[in-house]
Amino acid sequence: MESFEHQVNKRLNEARDVSGGIAIKNLDKDNRLVNMVISGSKGNTNNISQIMACCGQQNVEGKRIAFGFNKRSLPHFTKDDYGAESKGFVANSYLTGLTPSEFYFHAMGGREGLIDTAVKTADTGYISRRLMKALEDMMVKYDGTVRTSREVLIQFLYGEDGMAGEHFEKIGLDLPKLDDKAVDKKCNFLSNIADSDSYLEKLSRAMGREKALEIMKNVEVQKLFQEEFDQIKADRESVRHEIMTRGIES
Numbered sequence: 001m002e003s004f005e006h007q008v009n010k011r012l013n014e015a016r017d018v019s020g021g022i023a024i025k026n027l028d029k030d031n032r033l034v035n036m037v038i039s040g041s042k043g044n045t046n047n048i049s050q051i052m053a054c055c056g057q058q059n060v061e062g063k064r065i066a067f068g069f070n071k072r073s074l075p076h077f078t079k080d081d082y083g084a085e086s087k088g089f090v091a092n093s094y095l096t097g098l099t100p101s102e103f104y105f106h107a108m109g110g111r112e113g114l115i116d117t118a119v120k121t122a123d124t125g126y127i128s129r130r131l132m133k134a135l136e137d138m139m140v141k142y143d144g145t146v147r148t149s150r151e152v153l154i155q156f157l158y159g160e161d162g163m164a165g166e167h168f169e170k171i172g173l174d175l176p177k178l179d180d181k182a183v184d185k186k187c188n189f190l191s192n193i194a195d196s197d198s199y200l201e202k203l204s205r206a207m208g209r210e211k212a213l214e215i216m217k218n219v220e221v222q223k224l225f226q227e228e229f230d231q232i233k234a235d236r237e238s239v240r241h242e243i244m245t246r247g248i249e250s
Contacts, residue, residue, distance in 0.1 A: 008082075009057060009064055012089050016056025020049020027052075055090035055098070058109035064088050065105055074101055175232070176239045187232050189225035 024045060027034050033051070037043045050056065058065060065073045065088035072079060077086040085091070088105040092098050098106060137149040144162060146155040158164070175183065184191050203212035215221050 004082075005064060008084075008087075009059070012057040012084055016046075016049055016054050019053035020045060023053040024048055051094045053093055055093060055102070055106060057084075058088040058090060058105045060088075060108055060112055065108060074104065076101070173239070175236050176244065183233070183236065188229050189222065 024034070027048075033043070033048060037045060037048060060066065067073055069075065070079060072081070073086050073088065081087075085101070088109070090098060090102040090106055092102060138146055138154060140158050141147050144157055145153055146158050147153055178186065200209070200212055200216065203215065206212075207215075
């Protein structure tokens with residue numbers, strides 16, 4: 001019976017989605033409700049489906065409406081009726097209007113949703129309040145550590161990295177999109193010092209001519225730059241073939 005109920009529930013939910021999809025396809029692109037959903041202002045496609053096509057299966061505790069008195073969901077259905085209508089499927093939409101039994105089943109499903117929302121709101125609010133009370137005396141000190149008002153050390157560095165999340169900005173990742181020649185020009189120090197005059201001028205603007213000449217002639221520094229460039233290439237390959245496996249645009 002559990003497998004049967006699961007399969008039936010799945011099919012009836014699909015019916016709502018399919019009918020809703022047909023309704024949405026036939027709506028004009030200038031329809032105000034469609035504009036509101038697409039823009040993300042309020043609502044979703046499921047709301048459009050229920051208004052215009054079909055309210056769909058009503059669930060209580062994740063299951064179809066259970067039998068109550070004498071193996072019936074409501075008194076005016078026959079005994080042992082496992083059909084869609086008697087177990088909470090609402091074929092009508094808000095636009096056409098619900099039958100009395102459909103309205104009752106819809107109220108059962110809606111009541112559960114309201115209670116869930118109220119309970120979750122209360123729990124979340126209380127957890128938030130307790131967190132704020134627990135953390136209210138913590139602050140970042142001048143040495144970069146996080147301590148309480150009693151100087152109890154919580155973190156050696158704020159957030160373990162010293163970065164404040166509210167100041168993060170979106171940074172584009174161009175490296176995977178660049179070809180080998182562009183990466184070489186942008187990141188390879190040894191390749192750039194081949195054109196020593198123009199590169200010396202660039203480095204001089206950043207650190208002074210003497211320091212720039214010293215770096216360009218120092219073999220140990222060049223070795224470090226080469227190791228860094230090799231790591232950049234390895235990271236680029238990792239991003240391309242392991243992280244962004246569905247393509248760079250993803």
